[in-house]
Every structure is written in structure tokens, then in C-alpha cells.
Amino acid sequence: MPDWSYHSLFRPLLFRLPARTARNWTLQAIGGLSRVPGGTFVIKTMGHIELPEPLSTELAGLTVPCPVGLGGGLDPHGIAQKALAQFGFGFIEIGPVTVQPVHETAAAIGRYGEQEAIAYPDGYANDGLDALARRLGKGTGRRLPHFIRLRPMPGSTPREALSQQQELLARLAPYAAGFYIDGLDEGWSLADAAAYLAEVRGMALAAAAGKPLLLYLPLHLPQEMVRQLAEAVPLRSWDGVVVGDAMCEAGQPSIRVGGAGSLEAALSQVRLLREVLGARSTIVAAGGVHAPQDALALLAAGASAVQLHSGLVFAGPGLPKRVNEAVLYERLRETQAPEPPSFWASWGWMALLGIGMLIGGVLAWLIAATTVLLPYDEEFLGVSRSVIRGFSPHLLHFMTHDRITLAGTMLSIGIFYYQLAHHGLQYGLHWARTAVYTSCAVGFSSFFLYLGYGYFDPLHAAVAVMLLPMLLLSLRGWKDRPSRKPPSLTNDRIWRRAQWGQCCWVVLGFALAIGGLVISGIGITSVFVPTDLDYIGLSAEQIGAWNDRLIPLIAHDRAGFGGALLSLAVAITGSALWGVNQGEKWLWWTFLLGGLPGFAAGLLVHIHIGYTDFWHLLPLYIAVLLYAGGLYGTYPYLVGRAGHLLHEVHKGQDSQLAVKKF
Incomplete structure (x- = not known):
């Protein structure tokens, strides 16, 4: 509690x-x-x-x-x-x-x-x-x-x-x-x-x-x-x-x-x-x-x-x-802070991993918004995208929807990883390390979800092979160090409001984790939910009968998106649970900037392709409300005047604290 x-x-x-x-x-x-x-x-x-x-x-x-x-x-x-x-x-x-x-x-x-x-x-x-x-x-x-x-x-x-x-x-x-x-x-x-x-x-x-x-x-x-x-x-x-x-x-x-x-x-x-x-x-x-x-x-x-x-x-x-x-x-404030590790010693590699995820997310978005399928996808299917479009106009749009939401999630992950590395790992914050490495473990493990249907994505594998060494190099020479930032000292209105905002973020993180697990599970089992098939206008049997490799390809996309969403959820939940401290402006901006790509991708692609079923989008609407509630509730505590008042409160304590050095 x-x-x-x-x-x-x-x-x-x-x-x-x-x-x-x-x-x-x-x-x-x-x-x-x-x-x-x-x-x-x-x-x-x-x-x-x-x-x-x-x-x-x-x-x-x-x-x-x-x-x-x-x-x-x-x-x-x-x-x-x-x-x-x-x-x-x-x-x-x-x-x-x-x-x-x-x-x-x-x-x-x-x-x-x-x-x-x-x-x-x-x-x-x-x-x-x-x-x-x-x-x-x-x-x-x-x-x-x-x-x-x-x-x-x-x-x-x-x-x-x-x-x-x-x-x-x-x-x-x-x-x-x-x-x-x-x-x-x-x-x-x-x-x-x-x-x-x-x-x-x-x-x-x-x-x-x-x-x-x-x-x-x-x-x-x-x-x-x-x-x-x-x-x-x-x-x-x-x-x-x-x-x-x-x-x-x-x-x-x-x-x-x-x-x-x-x-x-x-x-x-x-x-x-x-x-x-x-x-x-x-x-x-x-x-x-x-x-x-x-x-x-x-x-x-x-x-x-x-x-x-x-x-x-x-x-x-x-x-x-x-x-x-x-x-x-x-x-600690009277003692000299240790020198932060160099960029190449540990934290910088995690920052590079975040940048790599950002680049990968941009490329994935461009591909999903244009060709949708890569040459090796078409080779696996044995048909071109024009043939798929001729079979079902909505089927290719549905695949676009899966791939753009994955791209938006990758961009969000990249922002969180970079920020956690730059503002957390660099200063030895144990909570930041726990959040980012647990998220990485989930993300890299989700690559193997392709085993559910057997479609091996060579580009996905190549990206994982490139990013994994960065993760391993970031583990070198790690040493926990306590935070040297002044904490909140009072139970004022701003602090109490921040508890509501933090609650919104934590609930959002857990909700996204449940969503990621559900989507991954669907991706490696039934692949579609009823609203998907209503939008496409075909049954799973009809799709499989037309091309028995099309469902494995869609399953791979769905499972990959579910795994990425779960990875992002871990980073969000860890940051929301442990990182909300007065004056931490960077964390508020991380949530703002880190949430925008994922939510924008989810909302815009559904509107663009006409897949606007209310019940299908209801979880997304709720997530957006929680996201906005978290930003609103925590702003004064993390970014607003509270951050300036904090230093004045500590300054006012100095005359008393001078009586005794702890």
C-alpha cells in the first residue's frame, strides 16, 4: 500500500x-x-x-x-x-x-x-x-x-x-x-x-x-x-x-x-x-x-x-x-559527489541502445506507412502486396495497423531507455537500473515469440543482434549510488495531488502490461479477436485457405507488438513506482515525450484505416486518460513551482540542522 x-x-x-x-x-x-x-x-x-x-x-x-x-x-x-x-x-x-x-x-x-x-x-x-x-x-x-x-x-x-x-x-x-x-x-x-x-x-x-x-x-x-x-x-x-x-x-x-x-x-x-x-x-x-x-x-x-x-x-x-x-x-550534501562514470563505461551504451530503438522505430514507421511488407515478407508469402490488396482491401490496412503501433511503441521505448540511462544509470540510481534492465529482459525475450507460429523475421533478428551487445556493455562496472537530490519534506497540497498523478501512471503501467500479455497470447494462439475479423470482413479460415502463410506473418506482428508493449509497460511501471520525487523534471518530460509516439500511433492509424470500433479502442481511450491524468497530477510536484520551493524549504532547515551533524 x-x-x-x-x-x-x-x-x-x-x-x-x-x-x-x-x-x-x-x-x-x-x-x-x-x-x-x-x-x-x-x-x-x-x-x-x-x-x-x-x-x-x-x-x-x-x-x-x-x-x-x-x-x-x-x-x-x-x-x-x-x-x-x-x-x-x-x-x-x-x-x-x-x-x-x-x-x-x-x-x-x-x-x-x-x-x-x-x-x-x-x-x-x-x-x-x-x-x-x-x-x-x-x-x-x-x-x-x-x-x-x-x-x-x-x-x-x-x-x-x-x-x-x-x-x-x-x-x-x-x-x-x-x-x-x-x-x-x-x-x-x-x-x-x-x-x-x-x-x-x-x-x-x-x-x-x-x-x-x-x-x-x-x-x-x-x-x-x-x-x-x-x-x-x-x-x-x-x-x-x-x-x-x-x-x-x-x-x-x-x-x-x-x-x-x-x-x-x-x-x-x-x-x-x-x-x-x-x-x-x-x-x-x-x-x-x-x-x-x-x-x-x-x-x-x-x-x-x-x-x-x-x-x-x-x-x-x-x-x-x-x-x-x-x-x-x-x-551526503556536505560530502563531495563521486565522479560519474564515463559515457563508454556503462550508461552510455544503454543510451545508445535507446537511440537504436528510436532509429528502428522511425524506419519501422516509414515502412509500415508505405510498402507495409518488405521483400522477404512477400517472398515468404509467395504473393505481392498488390495481390493481397486484390484479395481483401482491409487486410493490408490491418497489417499496417499492427506494424505502425509496433513502431510507435519502439519509439516510446527508445525515449524511456535514453532518459533512464542519461538521468538514472549515469548517477547510479538503483531503481532506474531495475526498471530499464527488467524492461530489456522482457523486450529481448519477446523476440522468441515467433516460435508460436514459426515465422522468422530476419530484420527483427538483425536489430536484436545489433542491440544486444549494447545491453551487455552497459552492465560493466555498475555501482549503486544514493540519490543526492533534495527530497520532499512536507505533506502539502502539491504532494497530495502528485499521489493521484502517480497512481494514474502506475495503473497505466500495469494496464499496458496486461494488454501486452493479452496481445502476445492472442498473437501466438487465435491471432485475431472478433472485431479484427469484422473489420477485415473475412474469417480466419478464409484467410488461411487463401494463403496458409498469411496468418503466421500476422501472428508474428501481433506477438512482436505485444512483447514490445509489455517491455514498455515495465519501464513505465518501474519509473512510476520508484522515480516520482519532487523536482525530477526529467521524469515528467520522459512520460510526456515517451507517451506521445505510442498513443499517436495507436490513435492515428486506427482513424486512418477506418478501424474505429468503440469497444476495440476503449482500452486505448482509458490509457490516454490515465496518461493525461498522470501528467496533470504530477506537473506541480515534478516541474512546477514546487521544485523551486523545495530548495527554499531545505535552505530554511539549515539553521536548525547546523545544531547537529548527523
């Missing part, structure tokens, strides 16, 4: 449901997907999550892939943690967990869209120690480190809490990378809280030796009490501190996550803790992150890492990826 589908399709529906129902349905859906074979691959593919080495972060002595964690309250029963782990997180919080289950009440969860806040009537609901130990004992199915948040039963006295924490530590130590120690919102006195923390720390050193121990501070804890606590408890002796994500009243089970004031409260707590703890202690900020700029502000204030909870509900599941991109940009 990437952002483009979440904001355009799912969120409008989910937000019409009761919050608890929407949460459970969502978690069960993505959790179920992650448990089927290939499910996690699908999730990774849709988001193309990359965690480059510069994002690696030390957290309480542990090295995590990135400084973005998943808060435990989002999935209290662990239904979808395997799926959520694929969203770009570096670590996961599990909990709170108590020795006995804390059951959810019948009261509704409050979800306040304008405030971007969630109110849980039972904020400490969990399945209890026994259930969690059984679940962890079976394995989590993921490699991310998890920190277990240990909490006393609501209403416990300090002595009862100590006994419970001892049991929790003993049972869960084999499964945890580290622990968060909770319990300071039970309304205890400062002396009782300090004694409790001192004894819990001693228990943890004995029961979970070597496991990081972080103190969990409620977000609503007054700063004066934090200062007093720091004086009463040697906080620097702990491995770190977590600033919680919930606001609540002491001793009350209801909590509020997100909303007005949560980010400001988290920033204040982080600044105070950094002042008290010094530069080296770990601080995890778990509240208030609803946009990448929120995370940057917390990191600049002194946080070592952030955790996400309500931000995933309101900003969407792409938030961890966007935060990582923002952090990566800040970490």
Missing part, C-alpha cells in the same frame, strides 16, 4: 470506517500478504526500499540500517510486523507488554483527521507476556532488531512493578535486541520512581546482560520532573532514553498519539535530554513525526533516531522511506 495508492484509493475508504475496523482490516490484509510465498517480495517491489550504507546508525551500541523505527502501538498484536518491516524501518518496537493481557475495551478509537491525532481508550492493550513469548519463540520472519517495551500492569505499585519487570526480563531476554523500561506515568512519587528505575536496571544487567536498556519517558512528563529525575537517577548510566509518543493523564488508560503540540513537546524533551545527557547518549524520539521535516527537526534537536506511529496513518506508509531520503540527503 504505497502512498500513491493509499491517498488516492485506500485512505478515502478506510477513513469512512470506524478507526478500529480500518486498522484491523489494514493490518490483516498486509500481514496476510507477507505470509504468502512471494508476499514480502511484492511489498518490497512496490516500494523499492533502499537503505544505503550512509543511513546506518548506532543505536545504544547496536548498528541499525537507518534511524527510523516503527512504534509498537501501531500494531499491538503483531499482525503485520513482517510486512511493516519492509517499509524502510531500521528497528521495531514491540509493546508495551505486560505480564497479564490488557484487553481492548468496547470504546471506539478516536481518529481526528484535521488534528492528525489518534485517541486510544485502551492505550496499553496487549496480549500479555505468555502470548508474546510464544509468538517470538516461533520467529518473526524478519531480521530487523526489535526493542521490547516492558510495562507494569496499569495501577501497579512500585514494588508490584518491580516483580513484574523481573518476570518480563527473564522471559523475553532471549528474543530482544534491547529493552525500553516503561512505567513512569503511573503517578508515583519522584523517590519511588527513582528507586524503581535503579532496581530495574540492576535486574536487567543480571537477566539480560549485554542487551541495551533504554528508559521510556512519557511525552507529557513535565520538564521540571525530567530534570529532577535526572538528578535523582544517573541517566547517563542507561544506554539511552526514549521520548514516548503518547500524551495521557497519570494513571489513566486512555492516550492520545499525534495531534497539535506533540511535535513541540517532543522537541522540548529531546533538547532538554540532550543538554542533560551530553552528546554521546542515545535518544529516540517516538512522537510527532508526520512529515520528513518533523524527523529532521528532532534529529537536529539532538535525537539519535525517530519512531513512527500516527504519521503512518495520516501521511501514509511511504513516510519511513521519505524520512530516510531526507536524512540521507542531509548526510
Whole structure:
């Protein structure tokens, strides 16, 4: 459920449901997907999550892939943690967990869209120690480190809490990378809280030796009490501190996550803790992150890492990826960019392959618009085009229609390949490499579709032989490099509009892929659909009876067009899924220029030959609407004023980010 589908399709529906129902349905859906074979691959593919080495972060002595964690309250029963782990997180919080289950009440969860806040009537609901130990004992199915948040039963006295924490530590130590120690919102006195923390720390050193121990501070804890606590408890002796994500009243089970004031409260707590703890202690900020700029502000204030909870509900599941991109940009922009590889080292060969496809598309269009058949086609058939025209006036027009649509598709492929090479491969972008090489693999493989009917096209084979070495040469010396372009930092109107545009492009890509598969399948099986035969005015049997080689030739054209369309669809889908980032003008122009030849060929040739059956052209009309919707929706984000504002936003962050270099 990437952002483009979440904001355009799912969120409008989910937000019409009761919050608890929407949460459970969502978690069960993505959790179920992650448990089927290939499910996690699908999730990774849709988001193309990359965690480059510069994002690696030390957290309480542990090295995590990135400084973005998943808060435990989002999935209290662990239904979808395997799926959520694929969203770009570096670590996961599990909990709170108590020795006995804390059951959810019948009261509704409050979800306040304008405030971007969630109110849980039972904020400490969990399945209890026994259930969690059984679940962890079976394995989590993921490699991310998890920190277990240990909490006393609501209403416990300090002595009862100590006994419970001892049991929790003993049972869960084999499964945890580290622990968060909770319990300071039970309304205890400062002396009782300090004694409790001192004894819990001693228990943890004995029961979970070597496991990081972080103190969990409620977000609503007054700063004066934090200062007093720091004086009463040697906080620097702990491995770190977590600033919680919930606001609540002491001793009350209801909590509020997100909303007005949560980010400001988290920033204040982080600044105070950094002042008290010094530069080296770990601080995890778990509240208030609803946009990448929120995370940057917390990191600049002194946080070592952030955790996400309500931000995933309101900003969407792409938030961890966007935060990582923002952090990566800040970490890299002060370093010198490596020299791009030479034209002849790798990417240039793919650019030449794209140019080759453009030249081939132009030649194919000229042939289809004039002679239609090449000499070896006529030799294979044993008849000339004039004889075919005499047999059926529409038959040669039908072949023109197949060959011009193929030519237009080749031109579109050439534009996409050149652009992906020049703007993606040259700069080591992994997503661009995945898109273009997967498309190439599909395109070159489609050559063998001629086996379905046995017609071997020597020109097609010669072009493939010429282009294949360019593909192989482009593979040399490849090295992934993270993007150095500034990412989007806010969830503004332009960004939300772009999600709709991106959704149009992704749907277009998948639709074209289905179309390519269907056309290829028809080409190597029945060859014609009913509207084709209605246009030609003959049955397949009549055509075959007149010349038994004519159908294999048409089948070759159809299968070739289907394979080319599928190849183009892969390039479009990969670019739409992974390449839409603020200010990437080249991608918008790639879609505009890359789409024009294919759509122009499809529409104009049908009009020219008079093959205008509505149902036959309906998929093309829908594709044009999706194409136009994508261009319209993404223009401000990729090309318009948003691209200029982006640099101003980052410039405005500089004064804050100067506080701390990541």
C-alpha cells in the first residue's frame, strides 16, 4: 500500500470506517500478504526500499540500517510486523507488554483527521507476556532488531512493578535486541520512581546482560520532573532514553498519539535530554513525526533516531522511506559527489541502445506507412502486396495497423531507455537500473515469440543482434549510488495531488502490461479477436485457405507488438513506482515525450484505416486518460513551482540542522 495508492484509493475508504475496523482490516490484509510465498517480495517491489550504507546508525551500541523505527502501538498484536518491516524501518518496537493481557475495551478509537491525532481508550492493550513469548519463540520472519517495551500492569505499585519487570526480563531476554523500561506515568512519587528505575536496571544487567536498556519517558512528563529525575537517577548510566509518543493523564488508560503540540513537546524533551545527557547518549524520539521535516527537526534537536506511529496513518506508509531520503540527503550534501562514470563505461551504451530503438522505430514507421511488407515478407508469402490488396482491401490496412503501433511503441521505448540511462544509470540510481534492465529482459525475450507460429523475421533478428551487445556493455562496472537530490519534506497540497498523478501512471503501467500479455497470447494462439475479423470482413479460415502463410506473418506482428508493449509497460511501471520525487523534471518530460509516439500511433492509424470500433479502442481511450491524468497530477510536484520551493524549504532547515551533524 504505497502512498500513491493509499491517498488516492485506500485512505478515502478506510477513513469512512470506524478507526478500529480500518486498522484491523489494514493490518490483516498486509500481514496476510507477507505470509504468502512471494508476499514480502511484492511489498518490497512496490516500494523499492533502499537503505544505503550512509543511513546506518548506532543505536545504544547496536548498528541499525537507518534511524527510523516503527512504534509498537501501531500494531499491538503483531499482525503485520513482517510486512511493516519492509517499509524502510531500521528497528521495531514491540509493546508495551505486560505480564497479564490488557484487553481492548468496547470504546471506539478516536481518529481526528484535521488534528492528525489518534485517541486510544485502551492505550496499553496487549496480549500479555505468555502470548508474546510464544509468538517470538516461533520467529518473526524478519531480521530487523526489535526493542521490547516492558510495562507494569496499569495501577501497579512500585514494588508490584518491580516483580513484574523481573518476570518480563527473564522471559523475553532471549528474543530482544534491547529493552525500553516503561512505567513512569503511573503517578508515583519522584523517590519511588527513582528507586524503581535503579532496581530495574540492576535486574536487567543480571537477566539480560549485554542487551541495551533504554528508559521510556512519557511525552507529557513535565520538564521540571525530567530534570529532577535526572538528578535523582544517573541517566547517563542507561544506554539511552526514549521520548514516548503518547500524551495521557497519570494513571489513566486512555492516550492520545499525534495531534497539535506533540511535535513541540517532543522537541522540548529531546533538547532538554540532550543538554542533560551530553552528546554521546542515545535518544529516540517516538512522537510527532508526520512529515520528513518533523524527523529532521528532532534529529537536529539532538535525537539519535525517530519512531513512527500516527504519521503512518495520516501521511501514509511511504513516510519511513521519505524520512530516510531526507536524512540521507542531509548526510551526503556536505560530502563531495563521486565522479560519474564515463559515457563508454556503462550508461552510455544503454543510451545508445535507446537511440537504436528510436532509429528502428522511425524506419519501422516509414515502412509500415508505405510498402507495409518488405521483400522477404512477400517472398515468404509467395504473393505481392498488390495481390493481397486484390484479395481483401482491409487486410493490408490491418497489417499496417499492427506494424505502425509496433513502431510507435519502439519509439516510446527508445525515449524511456535514453532518459533512464542519461538521468538514472549515469548517477547510479538503483531503481532506474531495475526498471530499464527488467524492461530489456522482457523486450529481448519477446523476440522468441515467433516460435508460436514459426515465422522468422530476419530484420527483427538483425536489430536484436545489433542491440544486444549494447545491453551487455552497459552492465560493466555498475555501482549503486544514493540519490543526492533534495527530497520532499512536507505533506502539502502539491504532494497530495502528485499521489493521484502517480497512481494514474502506475495503473497505466500495469494496464499496458496486461494488454501486452493479452496481445502476445492472442498473437501466438487465435491471432485475431472478433472485431479484427469484422473489420477485415473475412474469417480466419478464409484467410488461411487463401494463403496458409498469411496468418503466421500476422501472428508474428501481433506477438512482436505485444512483447514490445509489455517491455514498455515495465519501464513505465518501474519509473512510476520508484522515480516520482519532487523536482525530477526529467521524469515528467520522459512520460510526456515517451507517451506521445505510442498513443499517436495507436490513435492515428486506427482513424486512418477506418478501424474505429468503440469497444476495440476503449482500452486505448482509458490509457490516454490515465496518461493525461498522470501528467496533470504530477506537473506541480515534478516541474512546477514546487521544485523551486523545495530548495527554499531545505535552505530554511539549515539553521536548525547546523545544531547537529548527523
